[in-house]
Amino acid sequence: MTDRRRASYWITWFALLLLAAASFVLSTVAPPSWGMAVAMGVALCKALLIVFFFMHIARYAVSARLTLVVAVTLIGLLGAFMAADLFTRQTPTHALRR
């Protein structure tokens, strides 16, 4: 069991470095318009690898996992309300640049 766990750590580390390298290369060729969105998507994949394989979230009690669910839900609410503000305000934010 512990041998498999150690192997999973090395594989996760290798995958994280590969994703970081891919993200780095992409950032030098992709235009900022969609390159940033892809880079953040890759970052989310890396964060999930860390949470699932290094932090072993699945091994913890439901009460502990619930704290992560609450945090993610609150971040989702923050994002939703921010998006609602940015896209519906009377003076659009992008107009401030003029």
Next chain:
Amino acid sequence: MAEVRPASHFASLEQQATAARLGMWVFMGSETLLFAALFGLYVAYRVAYPDAFDAGARETSHALGAVNTAVLLTSSLCAALGVDALERGRRWLSTFLVGATAVLGVVFLVVKGLEYAEHIRHGMVLGGHTAFFAEHAVRGLPLFVALYYAMTGLHAAHVAVGIAVLSFMVVEILRGRVREERSHPLELGVLYWHLVDAIWVFLWPMFYFSGVSR
């Protein structure tokens, strides 16, 4: 070696470890929300001033950012292996791996410090009143600079705390107070370190990528 016993208000060591784990996850949830608020601020200002954020990101060192990312990811591997080694009773190996994690954290801070020194030398400082801002006349650039220092500085402070925690764990492992039967203090310190790593994987593209391809 002293017998491992739970604190007086816990019925067993397992109950104490379970309570400590729950407390750690609650703490990490609150830390995540702290950074989430700053991420929200970043998105709002990036939408308002995309040109300034692209111009600002061109001033940060793409190479040093990548080096620091590799350093933190590798430190997380060492930390995870350190907990595994302690749970197998290999105390010296665990001490070495946890110590290596702390050293990599110091490397991260040194590289970050070199970056800050370079920015200050170029006048990329808070306030927006230096020649740097006159040369890069982009509206909103001081906001990028402020967010850059606030978010990477807060993250660096977390790295410093993580180094202190892991260094303390090294001492505790050597003293035998953290060992195979009572490994949860190290497990929790390492959880914190992984959180710090996970936050950096988002900060890296936010402050180093936009505008690089132009």
